[in-house]
Amino acid sequence: MNRALWTKSFREARLLLFALSLLMFVFNWLFVWLTSLVDLGAYKVIMQHLPGELQSMINLPLSKLATDTGRIALAYIDPVAVFAVLSWALARGSDCVAGELGRGTMEMLLAQPVRRLSILTIHAVVTTFGAAALAGAAWLGTVQGLAACGMSDGVAYADFIPAAGNLFALAFFLAAVSSMISACESYRWRAIGIMGGFYMVQLVIKVIGRLAPKFDWLLYGTFLGAFEPQVLAVNPERAWELSLRYDGTLLGLGLAAYVLAAVVFCRRDLPAPL
Amino acid sequence: MALPQSNSAGIVETLSLTKRYGDVAALNGCSLQIERGEVYGLLGPNGSGKTTLIRLLMGFLRPTSGSAQIDGLDCYRDSVAVHQRVAYLPGDARLFPQMRGREVLKFFCDVRPGASFRRALDLAERLQLELSRKVSMLSTGMRQKLALAAVLAAETPLVILDEPTANLDPNVRSEVLSLVREARQAGRTVIFSSHVMDESEQACDRVGIMRRGELVHVQRVADVRRQHRIRARLTGPLPGAPRELAAQLTISASGEDVTIYTPGELSPLLGWLATLPLAEVKVEPLGLRAIYDSFHPLDGDNGFGDRESDAQRDERERVLQWATQGRSA
Numbered sequence: 001m002n003r004a005l006w007t008k009s010f011r012e013a014r015l016l017l018f019a020l021s022l023l024m025f026v027f028n029w030l031f032v033w034l035t036s037l038v039d040l041g042a043y044k045v046i047m048q049h050l051p052g053e054l055q056s057m058i059n060l061p062l063s064k065l066a067t068d069t070g071r072i073a074l075a076y077i078d079p080v081a082v083f084a085v086l087s088w089a090l091a092r093g094s095d096c097v098a099g100e101l102g103r104g105t106m107e108m109l110l111a112q113p114v115r116r117l118s119i120l121t122i123h124a125v126v127t128t129f130g131a132a133a134l135a136g137a138a139w140l141g142t143v144q145g146l147a148a149c150g151m152s153d154g155v156a157y158a159d160f161i162p163a164a165g166n167l168f169a170l171a172f173f174l175a176a177v178s179s180m181i182s183a184c185e186s187y188r189w190r191a192i193g194i195m196g197g198f199y200m201v202q203l204v205i206k207v208i209g210r211l212a213p214k215f216d217w218l219l220y221g222t223f224l225g226a227f228e229p230q231v232l233a234v235n236p237e238r239a240w241e242l243s244l245r246y247d248g249t250l251l252g253l254g255l256a257a258y259v260l261a262a263v264v265f266c267r268r269d270l271p272a273p274l
Numbered sequence: 275m276a277l278p279q280s281n282s283a284g285i286v287e288t289l290s291l292t293k294r295y296g297d298v299a300a301l302n303g304c305s306l307q308i309e310r311g312e313v314y315g316l317l318g319p320n321g322s323g324k325t326t327l328i329r330l331l332m333g334f335l336r337p338t339s340g341s342a343q344i345d346g347l348d349c350y351r352d353s354v355a356v357h358q359r360v361a362y363l364p365g366d367a368r369l370f371p372q373m374r375g376r377e378v379l380k381f382f383c384d385v386r387p388g389a390s391f392r393r394a395l396d397l398a399e400r401l402q403l404e405l406s407r408k409v410s411m412l413s414t415g416m417r418q419k420l421a422l423a424a425v426l427a428a429e430t431p432l433v434i435l436d437e438p439t440a441n442l443d444p445n446v447r448s449e450v451l452s453l454v455r456e457a458r459q460a461g462r463t464v465i466f467s468s469h470v471m472d473e474s475e476q477a478c479d480r481v482g483i484m485r486r487g488e489l490v491h492v493q494r495v496a497d498v499r500r501q502h503r504i505r506a507r508l509t510g511p512l513p514g515a516p517r518e519l520a521a522q523l524t525i526s527a528s529g530e531d532v533t534i535y536t537p538g539e540l541s542p543l544l545g546w547l548a549t550l551p552l553a554e555v556k557v558e559p560l561g562l563r564a565i566y567d568s569f570h571p572l573d574g575d576n577g578f579g580d581r582e583s584d585a586q587r588d589e590r591e592r593v594l595q596w597a598t599q600g601r602s603a
Contacts, residue, residue: 003384004381004384008370008381103368104364104366104368105368107334107364108367108368108369108421108424110332110334111332111357111360111361111362111364112357112385113355113357113358113385113386113387114354114385115354267336269334269335269336270335272325272329272366273366273368
């Protein structure tokens with residue numbers, strides 16, 4: 001594949017990737033630091049007084065949550081971490097086809113002796129690399145926080161690797177679905193809108209599934225049912241099995257979405273720039 | 275990089291090429307052949323199918339029916355191999371806004387094997403380009419010139435330019451036409467789409483006139499350049515033309531006004547014209563405009579309310595009949 005295309009793709013991604021990676025690193029570091037400021041006993045008391053619905057949402061029993069590992073693992077489902085992952089996935093995925101079409105640059109690009117599949121693949125690989133970098137930055141932030149706050153004695157760094165892996169799998173899936181929508185669309189804003197709407201619907205399904213036990217079957221209808229990094233972190237003995245299930249689901253669905261995106265993009269008519 | 279070349283004389287061949295969007299035919303049954311080394315113009319108003327034809331040749335669109343081949347390769351199925359042979363400038367060229375001019379040229383030279391960055395820089399200099407500025411900070415005309423330099427840097431056997439001079443100032447327009455002529459002299463084939471008749475007349479060997487998605491006429495430009503129309507008002511009766519001229523002239527008279535069409539050199543005609551009882555005379559090259567207008571008359575639905583008069587219609591039909599009689603290329 002063409003080196004110029006790789007360079008272009010990395011150049012387009014680098015600023016956003018750097019900013020989000022920094023955010024992820026600093027956020028996880030600060031999260032550990034703030035956690036270290038709260039006494040574990042006091043934390044248990046606070047948790048005991050929280051409504052049961054909130055504990056259902058967190059999906060961890062109090063015995064696991066009220067540990068250093070459990071508390072720190074919440075950083076991986078914190079809205080800030082999810083926002084960073086979602087931003088990366090939406091920005092990159094939506095840009096893949098609809099972004100280039102909207103800017104009118106796809107026409108000049110595809111007039112070169114370059115396969116459409118190459119353009120999509122290079123974009124996907126760079127996006128996947130970025131997703132891995134974000135997950136890596138989250139883990140490094142946690143490690144740095146633990147080391148800096150002197151909490152490393154009771155907590156194993158490696159316990160958070162499956163959580164970071166789950167974050168990566170989520171980013172991969174979201175980017176793949178965004179790319180698939182982008183491959184069908186001509187307007188980036190519409191691709192972002194559809195993807196944003198899809199995410200919100202999936203989130204609502206997960207919330208209902210968690211809060212109402214009689215609707216727990218809904219969790220099978222949302223990809224967010226496979227996003228449980230906190231569960232992975234507090235169950236190191238089952239980490240492989242759970243990772244395979246959760247990450248396997250997200251990565252498998254993501255791959256399917258990428259294949260669909262490739263089929264659509266390679267067969268579609270290229271609209272004239274607007 | 276030497277590319278395998280088909281044995282066919284035509285580098286571009288389409289056969290009944292059609293592209294439909296639902297009930298609307300953007301291009302309908304277009305069959306054309308473009309010879310190697312010629313400059314072929316595409317003329318037609320907006321929506322006549324020029325850009326659809328070009329986009330089908332580039333493999334951006336899947337034909338509804340018919341076929342399009344460049345150098346013997348199917349434009350849609352073998353698009354990558356086709357693009358190795360084609361340099362394409364879109365009508366509204368958009369470049370990567372975050373890149374600087376120099377980076378754009380470097381990118382397009384790197385992405386296409388065989389393209390020369392040195393040549394791109396030379397072209398940029400000829401077109402008076404400012405290469406240190408970001409694309410997002412360039413004017414439309416500057417962006418067009420940058421795209422042109424990027425496209426012409428590739429030494430491909432076929433160059434497709436879709437309205438290359440739109441947004442350019444007159445000096446750069448003539449530079450672009452020089453570049454087209456140079457490409458032709460280098461043996462490259464050029465497809466040149468334009469709204470400007472003068473440019474097409476200067477640059478092209480043949481032009482295809484498109485109307486409502488159909489290729490309605492192909493005209494050899496050299497023939498048009500020789501054709502003249504003489505309008506005269508007479509003070510007396512029109513004497514018959516000498517026998518050696520009569521066969522090639524088309525004469526129409528209405529009262530004291532006479533219109534004479536001549537397909538070849540004017541000089542043999544001038545002696546006879548001098549003998550006519552002339553009150554007024556106007557000699558004009560017929561030009562592509564007259565041919566074009568005969569296929570695209572002003573009518574009530576042109577959106578501006580202009581409607582051609584009966585006399586204009588008669589004149590148009592005469593030009594059409596005369597220009598197309600055995601002269602379609």
